[in-house]
Amino acid sequence: MKKINLRFFLALWLGKLSIFALRLLKKHASHFPGELALKLCPDFLQRIxxxxxxxxxxxxxxxxxxxxxxxxxxxxxxxxxxxxxxxxxxxxxxxxxxxxxxxxxxxxxxxxxxxxxxxxxxxxxxxxxxxxxxxxxxxxxxxxxxxxxxxxxxxxxxxxxxxxxxxxxxxxxxxxxxxxxxxxxxxxxxxxxxxxxxxxxxxxxxxxxxxxxxxxxxxxxxxxxxxxxxxxxxxxxxxxxxxxxxxxxxxxxxxxxxxxxxxxxxxxxxxxxxxxxxxxxxxxxxxxxxxxxxxxxxxxxxxARIVASRVKEYDVAGRHIAMLLTKGQSPVACNNMFSYVAKQEVPGKLVVLMLEDQHDVQNDVENTCWFYDCDYELFSDPSIEHLIIAGQRSQDQLLRLMIAGVPEEKITVLDTIDAVFDAEVLYRAKNIYFLYDVFTDGVAEKLRRRVAEKMQEGGAN
Amino acid sequence: MAVLELLYPAAGNLYGEMGNGMYLTARLPGWEIKRDEMGEEPFFVQHDPSLILLGSMTENHQEQSIRLLLPYRDRLFALIEAGTVVLATGNAWEIFTQGITFKNEGRRVEGLGLLPLETETDYFARNHGKVLGTTVGGEQTMKVIGYHARFSQVKGEEVQLTPWLLSEKGEGMNRESKVDGVRYRNFFGTHLLGPLLPTNPDFAEFLLTLTGEALPETEETARLLAVAREAHRRRLSEFEKPGMKY
Incomplete structure (x- = not known):
């Protein structure tokens, strides 16, 4: 450990002051104070x-x-x-x-x-x-x-x-x-x-x-x-x-x-x-x-508290909806969720893939290599009756699913996540799995609520 | 029978590298697919494959692959001289250079030595990104898009070699170069990563025609190709957007 010096104290005290100020403003103090401390004293962790x-x-x-x-x-x-x-x-x-x-x-x-x-x-x-x-x-x-x-x-x-x-x-x-x-x-x-x-x-x-x-x-x-x-x-x-x-x-x-x-x-x-x-x-x-x-x-x-689950389930108007938090671009996390869907022993499964990276949609072109690290082959399981792919990279995912042996007639391709709401096939399914990326969390939840409301109103039945 | 040989897929499967083999398996019904396990004699030693694929791997696997392929180097080079189509993507093509220097460990490993180039690997200098370029090392030029991810730079006497790709945007084989990869007879080496073929279906078709084998033409393969081309068209238009970062 390096010796404590004046710069360290400055970083420590201003960092503490920023925590106080952030709390007054009812904001999280989990990141900025550390950023400030490291800016003022780059070797802060070596000195504390x-x-x-x-x-x-x-x-x-x-x-x-x-x-x-x-x-x-x-x-x-x-x-x-x-x-x-x-x-x-x-x-x-x-x-x-x-x-x-x-x-x-x-x-x-x-x-x-x-x-x-x-x-x-x-x-x-x-x-x-x-x-x-x-x-x-x-x-x-x-x-x-x-x-x-x-x-x-x-x-x-x-x-x-x-x-x-x-x-x-x-x-x-x-x-x-x-x-x-x-x-x-x-x-x-x-x-x-x-x-x-x-x-x-x-x-x-x-x-x-x-x-x-x-x-x-x-x-x-x-x-x-x-x-x-x-x-x-x-x-x-x-x-x-x-x-x-x-x-x-x-x-x-x-x-x-x-x-x-x-x-x-x-x-x-x-x-x-x-x-x-x-x-x-x-x-x-x-x-x-x-x-x-x-x-x-x-x-x-x-x-100990119950560990939060990445699977949230809802029963809506005689249908079962599962929301699966699926870390896009992370193959193992995706495969675990793909596997989860494939092994569910229920009839008439419909899967909605909303895995695009929202940040890349706005600022970049998403790297598609990870599609080939993920086991899309699991979706060729006959228990999955239909898939909806939504988002900017849907054409790339269509190709990946075809390579995986999923018949094209079982796939609906939509260019935006919003378009899922109007997909009639969604309302005919009894067991629906929404797979969404971490950064699509808010969009996915909003979509689920709208879909649930439409189902309760008897929409598209 | 036409044979697609996947050389050491247990190692060469990083960063979506299985994508090339997956795509060709769907594109080429009726072709035999041979997988070479590490530690076993590769298929090409006793047979003449139509196309050999080798993909991105860990740096440990690069060393292992060199060690395992050294006893068969003459046979592999003879096949390449005779025009067998070989595609080595990501850092896999670096094993064909003269050597790989692992900067962090202060040591150099002899490569297979097909190409008069040297590779330097530095774990603290990782780079990855997109590439948009035009193929120059072939009878046919075409736009290619892709991704690279590596710790390495390849340097050497580029003038002695036919480059494969001239990058319009994005990095070449090293930070100063706009040239990515090499074409030597029908050997193609590139830093672009493994879903190169599904990402660039017309390049895949070009590569397949070089094999001289009959290519299956069914409703399914036509549809697969159409979907791949549409995906390529869309992605290319995004790659070409002004201001896109590389």
Whole structure:
């Protein structure tokens, strides 16, 4: 850590003042104060005294869910924590939350800092804050404009991780295996239960190769994307036995058990989606590594809030509408939602794809490469009676769907999302799935309300 | 029988790179599709494929691919000299240069050496964007649009080579160049990413005619081509909009 200097104090005090001013204006103070602090003192994170314990949570998916869960559990056990739960996970957001929770001399008020950390930005955070524990949830294919490929992100996170940090990583993810290898104390977690039945494999799957001989890895159980139990059929390489293994999952009793050596920790199962089962296992590993007792962890899981779902469901005038938040340009997130739709065992499914990037629509031409990383083949399932593609890139998606083997007569192509409202086929369906991008959230919700109103009025019946 | 060979698809599948193979599979009913697994002898070693595709990969996979292909380099080069059509997209074509220098690690890996060019990879100098250009390395010139995403720059004696694409907007093989890629006989190397063929269906048709194979003409393939051309037309008009950033 660098010494505190006048510039640091200026950044700290003006940052704090900006928090006060923003609150008076009833605005969020989760980003700007950090931005201001870093502008005034670019090495602010190198100078601010670190809390006694720093835990960083990174990875492609599940960072927010897992860190919020960890925060809830720590608070439930009486810990006061500094946590960027409502702020950004980049250096500005992390600076903002740290300065907010520091006194006027910059000393931390709380002993624990729990920091959701953007994986791409970890290189600008972790070398300075030197986390005691780093949780790496997964390294999945994400929007490549920003994140290139998982191997690159794993390299960045590896470079950013100080040697004194204990790395807790997903042992079922071959892309995580290199982080801290040979330099750090490492603990892995893994699901060691039969198939949870959450994932329906499509035609496109990640095909990682052996780190030693380059042969394609073989999966004895692929849970989703490249996550699962794997080994190399050529040279025999396989990941080491997990330090934390989820060994029991009882959906009826709503419990799960994580085994760590002789220890068996059974907790309340808050939510049973596969992604959350991984998040819960990771959380137990972190809490145990932090020194919480079995009883404290169990208490935390009993009291933790229900994890928000990316699926919202509505029954409207005898029809079922599901709104699926689908992160466009992020293939794994898309494939999980595509898979969700395909596996629903209901008749007469109609899918509305509204996945275009609203920012690109206004300012750019959306890169279409990601369509070919996504498993549109799942929409060729006969249970899907019709698809509506809406938005500027609908012609590109039509091509992708035809390549995927979806008959053209099952596809309605619309140039705008607004036009969906007038699509008669929508009102004939019994089970409707709206897949919308993060930045289309408001537009999608408005459309759903209008469609629901029209359905209730008996429109287009 | 006409054969499309997908060389190491387990590695060369980044950034939508499977798109080329997917599109050609739909465009070419009746063609045999061969997938080469890493660590196994590639199909081209014992046979004459009609077209070989190799796509973007991680930098580790570049090294692995070079290592795995070295024993078969002479055979691969002989096929290229004889006119076999090869398309290497994204950073895949860099393995055909003289070598790849990994700047962050201070080391250089020997390439397959088909092209008198050098590649430099710097993880802290990533660049990605759009490209609009005209093909110059072929019997037929046409507008091509696409995307690139990489950590690398390719440099060398461009004058010795026939470029593939002259970029009107967007970056070439390095930051100073407006030339992207290379055409050598029927070998095409370009930094444009894998859905290059569905994104540019007329270039795909041109490439297929070079194979000399009969191309299936059915109602379905005609419709596929029509949809691909319409998508291309729309996207091209957006690419050409004044003020579009590249």
């Amino acid at each position: 005294p670190r809390p006694k314990t720093v835990v960083c949570v990174t990875g492609t998916n599940g960072k927010t869910t897992t860190s919020n869960l960890l925060g809830d559990i720590l608070r439930a056990n009486g810990h006061k924590i500094t946590h960027n739960a409502y702020g950004s996970n980049t250096p500005t957001g992390i600076s903002a939350v740290l300065l907010e929770n520091a006194d006027l001399l910059g000393r931390p008020r709380n002993e624990i800092a729990l920091l959701e950390t953007d994986e791409r930005a970890s290189i600008h955070v972790m070398p300075y804050l030197k986390p005691d524990i780093l949780l790496v949830n997964n390294m999945l294919r994400d929007t490549f404009k920003r994140n290139a490929h998982p191997g690159f992100i794993a390299w960045i996170v590896g470079k950013a991780t100080p040697p004194e940090t204990t790395v807790i990583y997903n042992g079922d993810d071959p892309e995580c295996r290199s982080i801290g290898e040979g330099t750090n104390h490492r603990l892995s977690f893994s699901l060691r239960i039969p198939d949870t039945g959450n994932y329906r494999p499509g035609t496109f799957e990640e095909r990682p190769t052996c780190p030693h001989c380059g042969h394609e890895l073989q999966y004895t159980l692929r849970r989703y994307s490249h996550i699962g139990l794997h080994h190399c059929p050529a040279c025999g390489w396989e990941p080491a036995a997990p330090d934390y293994a989820l060994t029991e999952l009882d959906r009826e009793a709503r419990t799960f058990t994580v085994t760590h050596g002789e220890k068996e920790i059974t907790c309340h199962l808050i939510n049973d989606s596969l992604a959350n089962i991984y998040n819960f296992t990771a959380a137990v590993a972190v809490l145990d590594a932090m020194g919480l007792s079995e009883a404290e962890i169990q208490k935390g899981f009993r009291e």
